[in-house]
Amino acid sequence: MSVHKIKDGVFEVGAAHFDRRLFDELIPLPDGTTYNAYLVIGSEKTALIDTVDPEKREVLFENLESLGIERIDYVISQHAEQDHSGSIPFVLERFPMAKVVTNKKCKGFLKDLLHIEDDKFIEVDDGDTISLGNRTLQFIFTPWVHWPETMSTYLVEDKIMFTCDFFGSHYAGASIFVKDEAKVIEDAKRYYAEIMMPFRNQIKRNIEKLSSYEIDIIAPSHGSVYKNPEIIINAYRDWISERVENIVLIPYVSMHGSTERMVYYLVDRLVERGIDVKPCNLTVTDTGKLAMALVDAATVILASPQVLAGAHPKAVYAAFLMNALRPKTKNIGIIGSYGWGGRMAEQLSGLLTNIKAHVFEPLLIKGHPDEDAYRKLTELADKIKERHAELGLL
Numbered sequence: 266m267s268v269h270k271i272k273d274g275v276f277e278v279g280a281a282h283f284d285r286r287l288f289d290e291l292i293p294l295p296d297g298t299t300y301n302a303y304l305v306i307g308s309e310k311t312a313l314i315d316t317v318d319p320e321k322r323e324v325l326f327e328n329l330e331s332l333g334i335e336r337i338d339y340v341i342s343q344h345a346e347q348d349h350s351g352s353i354p355f356v357l358e359r360f361p362m363a364k365v366v367t368n369k370k371c372k373g374f375l376k377d378l379l380h381i382e383d384d385k386f387i388e389v390d391d392g393d394t395i396s397l398g399n400r401t402l403q404f405i406f407t408p409w410v411h412w413p414e415t416m417s418t419y420l421v422e423d424k425i426m427f428t429c430d431f432f433g434s435h436y437a438g439a440s441i442f443v444k445d446e447a448k449v450i451e452d453a454k455r456y457y458a459e460i461m462m463p464f465r466n467q468i469k470r471n472i473e474k475l476s477s478y479e480i481d482i483i484a485p486s487h488g489s490v491y492k493n494p495e496i497i498i499n500a501y502r503d504w505i506s507e508r509v510e511n512i513v514l515i516p517y518v519s520m521h522g523s524t525e526r527m528v529y530y531l532v533d534r535l536v537e538r539g540i541d542v543k544p545c546n547l548t549v550t551d552t553g554k555l556a557m558a559l560v561d562a563a564t565v566i567l568a569s570p571q572v573l574a575g576a577h578p579k580a581v582y583a584a585f586l587m588n589a590l591r592p593k594t595k596n597i598g599i600i601g602s603y604g605w606g607g608r609m610a611e612q613l614s615g616l617l618t619n620i621k622a623h624v625f626e627p628l629l630i631k632g633h634p635d636e637d638a639y640r641k642l643t644e645l646a647d648k649i650k651e652r653h654a655e656l657g658l659l
Contacts, residue, residue, distance in 0.1 A: 267281070267328070268328045268331055268332060269440075269441035269442075269490075271303070271425065271441075271482065271484065271490065272423050272425070272482075274305065274306040274307070274400070275303065275304070275305050275306070275420065275423060275425065276303065276304045276306075276328075276332060277301055277302070277303055277304075277441050277484070277490070278302050278303070278304045278313075278325060278328035278329055278332070279299060279300045279301040279302035279303075279315070279316075279317045279321075279324075279325060279328075279486075280299065280300050280302075280317045280318070280321035280324035280325060280328075281297065281298075281299045281437040281438075282297050282298050282299065282300065282318070282320075282321060282437060283297040283437045284297060285297050285298055288348075288435065291552070292435070292459050292460075292552065292553060293551050293552055293553050294435050295551070295553075296435065296436045296437060296438075296452060297435070297436070297437035298435040298436070298437055298487055298488070299436070299437050299441075299487055299488060300315075300316075300317035300318050300321060300348055300349065300486065300487070301315065301441070301484065301485065301486045301487060301488075301490075302314065302315045302316050302317055302325060302486070303315065303427055303484060304329070304332065304334065305397060305400060305402070305420060306397075307396070307397020307398040307399055307400040308397070308398030308399040308400075309396070309397060309398030309399075310338040310339065310395075310396070310397040310398060311334065311336060311337050311338055311339075311397070312337070312338065312339040312340070312341055312366075312395070312397060312402060313337050313339070313340050313341065313356065313363075314341040314343065314418055314427050315341065315342065315343055315344070315349045315350075315427075315429060315486045316340070316349060316350060316351065316352035316353050316355075316356055317348075317349075317351070317352050318347065318348045318351055318352070319347065319351040319352050319355070321352075322351075322352040322355050325352060325356075326355075326359065336360065336362060337356065337360040337362075337363045338362065338363060338364070338397075339363065339364055339365075339366045339387070339395060339397075339402075340353055340356055340357070340363050340364070340365050340366065341366050341367070341402065341404075341418055341427075342365055342366070342367040342371055342375060343367075343371075343415060343416050343417065343418060343427065343428075343429035343486070344371070344412060344414065344415045344416075344429045344430060344486070345367075345371050345374035345375050345378060345412065345414055346412060346430075347378065347379075348487075349429060349430075349486050350375060350378070350379060351379070353365060353375065353379060353381065354379055354380075354381065357381070357385060363385075364385060364386065364387045365381060365385050365386050365387070366386075366387045366389060366395060366404075367386065367387075367388070367389065367414075367416075368388065368389055368390070368391075368404070368406060368414060368416055369388055370413060370414035371414035371415075371416070372386050372388055373414075374412075374414055389404045390404075391404065391405065391406040391416075392404070392405070394421075399422070400420060400421070400422050400423070401420070401421040401422060402418055402419070402420060402421070403418070403419040403421055404416055404417075404418055404419075405417045405418070405419060405474065405475065405478075407428070407431055407471040407474065407475070408467065408471075409464045409467035409468075409471075410428075410429075410430060410431040410461060410464060410467065410468055410471055411430055411460050411461055411463075411464055415429055415430065415431065416429075417429065417431060417475065419478055423481070423482075424478075424479050424480055424481040424482065425480075425481065425482045425483075425484055426475060426478060426480045426482070426483050426484065426494070427484045427485075427486075428475075428483055428484070428485045428486075429485065429486045430460065430461075430485065430486060430487065431461075431468075431471065431485065432453070432483050432485045432491070432497045432498075432501065433453070433456055433485035433486060433487035433488050434449060434452035434453040434455070434456045434485070434487060434488030434489060435452060435455070435456055435487055435488060436448075436449065436452040436487075436488045436489060438489070440489075441489065441490050442489065442490050442491075442492060443489045443490070443491055443492065443493070443496070444489075446493075446496055449488070449489050449496075449497075450496065450497070450500050452488060452489075453488070453497060453500060454500070454504065454557055454560060455553045455554075455556070455557050456487070456488070457501070457504055457560070458553070458556035458557045458559060458560050458590070459552070459553055459556045459590075462504075462556070462559070462560065462590045462591065462592060463589065463590055463591045465504075465505040465591075465593070466505075468501065468505050469505050472498065472501060472502065472505075476498075480494050481494070482494065483497060483498075504560055506593075507593055509561060509562065509563040509593060509594070509595055509656065509658070510541070510561040510562065510563060510658070511539075511540055511541055511563060511653055511658035511659060512540070512541045512542070512543060512558075512561055512562040512563055512564070513535055513540055513541070513542045513543070513562065513563070513564045513565075513566060513649060514543045514545065514558045514559065514562035514564070514565045514566070514594075515528055515531070515532065515542065515543065515544045515545065515565075515566045515567075515568055516545045516547055516550070516555060516565070516567055516568070516580070516583045517544060517545065517546060517547060517567075517568035517569070517580075518546070518547040518548055518568070518569055518570065518577045518579045518580050519568075519570060520570045520572075520577070521570070522633075523570065523602035523630070523632065523633050523634060524568050524569060524570045524600070524601050524602050526633070526634050527568065527600055527601070527602065527628075527630070527634050527638065527642060528544055528568050528600070529544070530634070530639055530642050531566070531600070531642045531645065531646060532544055534642060534643050534646035535646050535649060535650075537646075538646055538647075538649075538650040538659075539650075539659055540649065540650065540653060540659075543558050543562070545558065547577075547579040547580065547582075547583055548579060552586070555583065555586070556586070556590060559587060559590060559592040559594065560592065560593075562592070562594055563594065563595050563596060563652075563653055563656060563658055564594065564595065564596040564597070564598070564649055564652065564653070565587065565592075565594050565596070565597050565598075566597070566598045566599070566600060566625075566645075566649075567580060567583060567584060567587075567597070567598070567599050567600075567613060568580070568599075568600045568601055569599075569601040569609065569613070570601055570602050570603070571601065571602070571603035571604065571607045571609045571629075573607070574606070574607035574608060574609075575607060575608065575609055575612045576601070576609045576612055576613050580601075580613065581612070581613070581616065584613050584616035584617055585616055587617060587620060588616055588617050588618065588619045588620060589619070591619050591620065592620065594620060594622050595622050595623060595652070595656060596622055596623045596624075596625065596649065596652050597617060597620060597622045597623070597624055597625070598624070598625035598626075598627070598628070598645065598649075599613050599614065599625075599627040599628070599629075600627070600628045600629070600642070600645070601628075601629050601630075602629065602630050602631070602632065602633070602634070603629055603630075603631060604631070604632065605631075609629065610627035610629060614627070623652060625645060625648060625649075628641055628642065628645055
């Protein structure tokens with residue numbers, strides 16, 4: 266149990282989940298996560314902004330009890346996903362006078378997911394406000410960060426922007442406030458890469474929308490609270506920009522060593538040409554690390570052996586993930602080895618249709634790489650260097 270004071274009358278009352286190691290049965294959590302819920306006490310009304318994952322609801326209630334809270338008038342639901350909304354039914358049971366304040370789309374999701382009765386809702390539009398007496402909450406629609414119904418809440422008098430998943434990070438620490446900026450930005454980048462990257466264009470619009478507000482504190486519903494909002498806003502501006510770095514990312518898998526030899530020969534040739542290279546062995550690579558590398562890499566070369574007539578399943582998964590995350594990568598290619606005929610290149614290319622990038626001709630060899638294969642890999646390194654030079658990276 267822990268309550269974090271944000272400002273007088275404003276508290277973080279959610280829960281840390283230090284030992285959670287997987288999110289959505291997909292995303293690794295090396296540092297756990299938090300479910301931040303914020304209590305705003307006004308002179309007339311009290312509002313709870315978001316709740317917690319149902320597994321941690323008793324922590325939320327213990328925190329509220331430690332503050333002597335006997336009444337909650339409004340539960341602000343900024344996002345319907347259950348790690349934020351899942352405890353709303355329990356809050357309504359404990360505080361039957363409370364109303365759920367949210368937008369029309371989120372209301373529909375909450376009714377479907379949690380079966381909350383219609384008469385428990387107060388529906389708000391973009392820009393609407395609710396008074397707590399001496400404090401005012403304003404609701405700002407920020408869709409597609411990362412669901413279509415997500416909104417942010419601005420505490421006008423205190424200049425606090427509550428952003429739910431927007432600007433969040435999966436990190437559970439002793440302090441709710443940023444202590445180590447480099448560590449926090451790394452965690453936020455992982456979070457962005459895994460969850461937000463497909464929505465770069467929508468994020469850009471939402472950042473511009475929020476920039477019209479005077480913000481002293483950004484308080485997301487996962488991870489650290491920012492007393493210096495510019496560090497996370499500037500990081501996001503960079504991640505969503507078209508800027509890429511002089512990096513070649515090579516996700517690879519190799520069964521008997523042939524593909525791995527190709528990969529590391531290519532690595533050496535690229536390094537000789539002044540290019541940073543990040544090989545990622547897909548049998549051991551953390552999915553989050555792979556996603557983070559996709560944020561900045563100018564080029565991605567996917568390397569796989571052929572399994573029967575297609576790519577190795579781990580390479581298929583990597584291609585599927587890349588296609589779903591839609592990185593700003595400028596060049597993509599496929600290399601690998603095979604034992605007999607197949608359609609590995611066509612299979613992997615067909616999984617990368619969302620990535621709008623220059624495509625190098627696939628380089629597939631039969632069996633173990635020979636001098637001709639190494640010559641072709643050297644030529645590929647030259648082509649990559651040319652593309653990076655054209656992008657102004659060399």
